[in-house]
Amino acid sequence: MRPAITVRGLTKRFPDFTIGAQDVSFDIAPGTCAALVGPPGSGKSTIVAALLGLLPLTTGSVTLSGGRGSSAVGAVLAPRGLHPRRTVRDHLRVYAAAGGHPDRRVAAVLDITGLTERAGIVPDELTPGEEARAALATALLGDPPLLILDDPTAGMQLTEISWLQGFLRRHTRRGGTVLFTTQSLVTALPVADHLVVLGATATVAYQGSPARLRRRNPDRLVVASSSSIAIATALAARGFTDAVIRPDDQLAVAGATEGDIVEAARAAEVRLAAIVADRIHPDRVLASLTHAAASRPAGPGMPPSTALPYGVSR
Structure with missing residues (x-):
């Protein structure tokens, strides 16, 4: 079966010679929940931006396979990008109209993400976890089979993380595919079928199943x-x-x-x-794989021109 995501030799160097990602290759099979795990500065957001076409590659290639529905990919990016004066409902209505999605999808995604009662609230009154769920709701407007989520648990409480993990499991059981980034194996292991661990040098330190990683540690x-x-x-x-x-x-x-x-x-x-x-705590395993990324200079991140609204369907 054709992979839902194919990455071959992905390398991204920025003008100041900072390496955002270096010779990264992996495949994500359809129906899989995959986690891209690594410390800050290891290239996770760079890879996500490259997958979505928001950053040109220095070398390498990426391929996203389409699927059912009107929108093949739903993405959650950082920063959140919610309009400061627009309620959650109005934010979703704007993006639904821009994407050609029916108005009924606004009510549907509010229900899916548990934000129906908070739909009339502006971002300043949302908790960080609610902002993350509003971004996910935006990504779900097109009912995409492929979800690419950059640090979706940021700001979430434990109950919200548990809810998100349950949602991702249901999405893959329906045949969908997920790639999400995280700094912690603790967050990844309860839901991920496949792990891609990035080291401090922005290269792949481990790739495979959580079970195989556990057997090794x-x-x-x-x-x-x-x-x-x-x-x-x-x-x-x-x-x-x-x-x-x-x-x-x-x-x-x-x-x-x-x-x-x-x-x-x-x-x-x-x-x-x-x-x-x-x-063996999972993040102790992660530390042994990534060799303490604190010594590596942080990359500049996405250029301002690519800081698009958080939660995009295409």
């Missing part, structure tokens, strides 16, 4: 004992070969239970001092 049990080498040998004889002796001489074991470790220690005649769980 498992939770471990940390064992303090009289002989880490002896326990590791006894565990390996039982098939538990993923064990690492840490600098403090404790053994970090993946795949084995506490009972397995106790049995191996008894067989090896090793005295156990402690067995402590070491749960």
Whole structure:
């Protein structure tokens, strides 16, 4: 099946020689919810802008496959871009008319995003989470099969993030496709089928399923004992070969239970001092992949001419 999104060798350099993205390649299959994850300055917004044709590429190519409905792509961009003196309803009416969408879609997207009771409010009176939902409502006016969302959870409370994750799952179950950006694996993992992790050098540090990333970075049990080498040998004889002796001489074991470790220690005649769980936080994994992006200069972002209203259907 033809990918919904194809990116090949995408590189974007700005006039001051800042690299916004470097040799980025990935495919997103139809019906997939994909997350583009990375620290600030890793090129996420640059890639989104390039996908939507808002930034010319230095090298490489991007392809978006169309689909059902009158608008193939719905996009949420930053900044929000809501008119300061226009209510949410009037904002949506303007964009519905501009996109040739029927007036009934305004009421529909307000209902979908839970903004019906706030439709008469101007942006200054909205919470950041409500602004994000208003932008998503704009993107949904054309009922697009492909959604490209740049940091859609920014400003959202936990309940709103949970709502958005549920919405994205429903969208993909209906056959739609989603690519969204985020700075945190914690936000991505509950909903993403596919991950593209960008490192501090604006290159792809990981690409694949969340399950494969988890297998590469498992939770471990940390064992303090009289002989880490002896326990590791006894565990390996039982098939538990993923064990690492840490600098403090404790053994970090993946795949084995506490009972397995106790049995191996008894067989090896090793005295156990402690067995402590070491749960791997997703953003600890992200940090190991991205190598602390703080040392990398931030890119200039989108030029002013491309700072179009947040939430666009085309």
